[in-house]
Amino acid sequence: MRKLMMAANWKMNMSLADLEGYIDTLKKNRNVQSGDRLLETVLAMPYPFLFRARELIRGTRIRLGAQNAHWQERGAFTGEVSIGMLKELGVTEVILGHSERRQQFGEYDEVVAKKVQTCIHHDMRALLCVGETLEERKSGQTFSVVQRQLDAVFSGLADLTKLVIAYEPVWAIGTGVSASSAQAQEVHRFIRDKAKQKFGDAADSLLILYGGSMNLSNVRELVAQPDIDGGLIGGASLDASLFSQMLDAVLS
Ligand code: 13P
DSSP: OOOEEEEEEOOSOOOHHHHHHHHHHHHTSHHHHTSOTTEEEEEEOOHHHHHHHHHHTTTSOEEEEESOOBSSSSSSOTTOOBHHHHHHTTOOEEEESOHHHHHHSOOOHHHHHHHHHHHHHTTOEEEEEEOOOHHHHHTTOHHHHHHHHHHHHHTTOSOSTTEEEEEOOGGGTTTSOOOOHHHHHHHHHHHHHHHHHHHGGGGGGOEEEEESSOOTTTHHHHHTSTTOOEEEESGGGSSHHHHHHHHHHHHO
């Protein structure tokens, strides 16, 4: 049986002053203390919070995540942060290829693939985001877009052990309009089938998360789908008690 993962993507939100209260609230959830080992909880936060967060989560099962990184180890890359630096801070998961980075910062498939490779080289888990825009969905390109995004990464990968995939339809991100559970399941199934073609039965253990307007009212139905193994949550993860209730909901 696959584990579940619930990953909060705070994006460029929250402040250092909010950190302690947020983590205190989350710590009250038995699932992040000692509870159900089937659920992994990740907080992917802005870089400046990581150092403090590492202290605050000590003794819990919360995992520390980042939202991006450079693929090079070091060098003249002003403003960038390397994956090795994040590892030193205790980060274990890095979101890579988020659509906001693809669209607003020009990250194309080959760049995303290099980042995933570096991440895995450091024995950290890559949370690879894939997903189509509204125009692409409307013109029937959903599967070809997702396939292209997967192929770019799969071609340089030896196995799936350090990869988590998040299907995030761009039209559902931050819009309040989630994909229906059937729409999401269809693409998740496609992703698992593609992974199976390349990596065989290991694809049965691959975690595939859904992201895009996931909230307390839809999380349960989405995660009940056979190929949806959790969520990557933006807006609804900014409220610790709401996020905590979502953790409970997926296990109920
Ligand atoms: P929302 O949950 O705010 O739609 O964001 C989803 C997302 O982009 C997570 O990476």
